[in-house]
Amino acid sequence: MTKSSAQTIGSIGRSDTAEQPAFQAQTLRQRSWRRFRRHKAAVLSAGILAVVILAAIFAPLIAPHPFEINIEAGIYQPPSAEFWLGTDSVARDVWSRLIYGGRVSLLVGVAAVTISLLIGTLIGGIAGYYRDPLDGVLMRVTDVFLALPTLIIVLAVVSLLGPSIRNLILVIGFLSWAGIARLVRGQLLSLRERDYVLAAHCIGTRNWRIMMIHLLPNLVGPLTVAATFGVAEAILTEASLSYLGLGVQVPMPSWGNMLEGAKQVSILKSRGWIWIPPGLMIAITVLNINLMGDGLRDALDPRSDQTQ
Numbered sequence: 001m002t003k004s005s006a007q008t009i010g011s012i013g014r015s016d017t018a019e020q021p022a023f024q025a026q027t028l029r030q031r032s033w034r035r036f037r038r039h040k041a042a043v044l045s046a047g048i049l050a051v052v053i054l055a056a057i058f059a060p061l062i063a064p065h066p067f068e069i070n071i072e073a074g075i076y077q078p079p080s081a082e083f084w085l086g087t088d089s090v091a092r093d094v095w096s097r098l099i100y101g102g103r104v105s106l107l108v109g110v111a112a113v114t115i116s117l118l119i120g121t122l123i124g125g126i127a128g129y130y131r132d133p134l135d136g137v138l139m140r141v142t143d144v145f146l147a148l149p150t151l152i153i154v155l156a157v158v159s160l161l162g163p164s165i166r167n168l169i170l171v172i173g174f175l176s177w178a179g180i181a182r183l184v185r186g187q188l189l190s191l192r193e194r195d196y197v198l199a200a201h202c203i204g205t206r207n208w209r210i211m212m213i214h215l216l217p218n219l220v221g222p223l224t225v226a227a228t229f230g231v232a233e234a235i236l237t238e239a240s241l242s243y244l245g246l247g248v249q250v251p252m253p254s255w256g257n258m259l260e261g262a263k264q265v266s267i268l269k270s271r272g273w274i275w276i277p278p279g280l281m282i283a284i285t286v287l288n289i290n291l292m293g294d295g296l297r298d299a300l301d302p303r304s305d306q307t308q
Contacts, residue, residue, distance in 0.1 A: 032221075032299045032300055033299070035298060035299040036295050036296065036298075036299035039294070039295035039298055039299065041291050041294075041295065042291055042292050042294060042295020042296070042298075042299075043295070044291075045287075045288035045289070045291035045292040045295070046288075046292050046295075048284065048288045049285070049288050049289065049292060052102060052106075052281075052284075052285055052288075053106065055099055055102060056099065056102040056103040056106050057103075059099045059100050059102075059103050062099060063093070063095060063096035063097075063098070063099035063100060064096065065092075065093050065096045066092070066093070066096040066097045066099070066100040066253055067092065067251050068092065068093065068096075069090055069091050069092055070083075070087060070091045070092070070093065071091060073087055073091055074087065074091055075087060075088070075089055075090060075091045076088070076089065076271055076274075077091075078271075078273060079273055083095065085098060085273050085277050086271075086273040086274070088258075088261065088274055089261060089274075094258075094273060094274065094277065095277075097253035097258060098253075098255075098258065098277050098278060098281065100253045101253040101254045101255045101257075101258055101278060101281070102255065102281060102285075104165065104248055104252060104253065104254040105235050105238055105239065105254050105255045105256070105282075105285075106231075106235070106285075107165070107169075108165065108168055108169055108172070108234060108235070108238040108248075108254075109230075109231040109232070109234040109235040109238065110231060111169045111173070112168075112169050112172035112173040112176065112230075112234040113173070113176075113227050113230040113231050113234055114173070115169070115170070115172075115173025115174065115177075116172075116173045116174075116176040116177040116180055116230060117177075117180060117223060117226075117227060117230075119173070119174065119177035119180075119181070120177035120178070120179070120180025120181040120183070120184060121180065121181075121184050121216075121219070121223065123138050123141075123142065123177070123181040123184075124142075124180065124181035124182065124183065124184025124185040124188070125184055125185075125188060125211060125215075125216070126138060127139055127142075127181070127185045128184060128185035128186070128187070128188025128189050128192065129188050129192055129207070129211060129215070131189075135185070138181070139182075139185070142178045142181050142182060143178075145175065145177070145178035146178045146179070146182075148175070150175050150176065150237075151237065151240065153175060154171050154172065154175060154237065154241065155241070155244070155246060157171045157175075158171055158241060158246045158247070159246060163241075163245070163246045163247055163248075163249050164248075164249065165248055165252070168238060168241060168247050168248065172234050172237055172238070176230060176233070176234070179226070180223070180226055180230075183222055183223075183226055184219060184223070187218070187219055187222060188215060188219075191214075191215050191218055192215065196214060197210060197214055197215070200214055221296075221300035221301075222300075224296055224300065225293055225296050225297045225300065228289055228290075228292060228293035228296060229289070229290065229293050231289055232285075232286045232289040232290055232293075235255075235282065235285060235286055235289075236282070236286060238254065238256055239254070239255055239256035239259065239282050240256065241256065242254050242255075242256025242257040242259075242260070243256045243257065243259045243260055245257075245260065255278040255279075255281050255282050256278075256282075258274075258275070258277075258278035259275050259278050259279060259282075261274045261275055262274070262275035262279075
């Protein structure tokens with residue numbers, strides 16, 4: 001073999017070796033992001049949600065007068081250059097209340113889902129990891145919560161405790177954990193039989209350490225998807241309760257209590273600026289959360305690469 005041939009073979013070997021680590025360095029996060037970007041509807045939905053969230057965060061800058069009563073403007077004024085979405089029944093700026101309403105509705109959704117995630121992960125984790133007899137007891141309790149008519153129970157509890165943002169968050173959070181518990185239990189029943197978990201047991205690793213280091217990180221994907229759908233459901237629940245007068249109370253705005261004005265036929269027929277904007281925001285937000293959840297579910301599923 002000539003010297004030039006040896007150099008050529010060596011350079012090919014070095015290039016293959018250099019390309020292999022680059023290929024192996026592609027992490028699960030990068031692959032998931034690539035799959036998510038292929039889901040055009042989910043990417044668009046994420047962008048729209050980002051705008052809604054930023055508007056809620058910076059509400060004091062872009063909508064500074066949600067509680068101010070504009071006596072000079074008058075009640076039920078149609079949209080104008082001064083009041084982009086007109087005024088309501090007490091001469092408040094509908095635009096400012098719409099932006100602040102998004103802040104309240106998103107807060108209720110995120111906080112309630114956080115509570116349900118903590119409870120569901122704890123109960124599902126104990127049931128799936130330790131199994132019987134705890135599994136049987138905890139799953140029967142979970143079945144009871146799954147069988148409850150959630151909205152009716154929420155209505156009853158909020159009526160007893162009194163309508164407020166805090167009570168709304170607590171009630172929705174404590175009544176919506178059952179599905180998450182079922183999800184976590186099912187995942188752990190499979191994961192706990194994996195070789196790396198058995199190996200951790202063999203070397204004497206404590207149960208809580210196995211749970212925190214080896215099992216729970218594998219639940220991030222399914223729990224993220226469940227959380228997105230949970231936020232959408234919590235926003236709808238808050239809107240329903242506030243519309244009925246049992247949720248967020250005026251003068252604090254939320255999309256639900258802004259819709260309360262739509263109970264009057266005259267407003268429905270001739271004053272659409274009162275109820276159409278909050279109704280559209282609820283629909284847009286919930287729709288885009290669900291679309292983003294679909295994209296996350298596909299992105300976090302490794303089998304999606306095989307089907308595309």
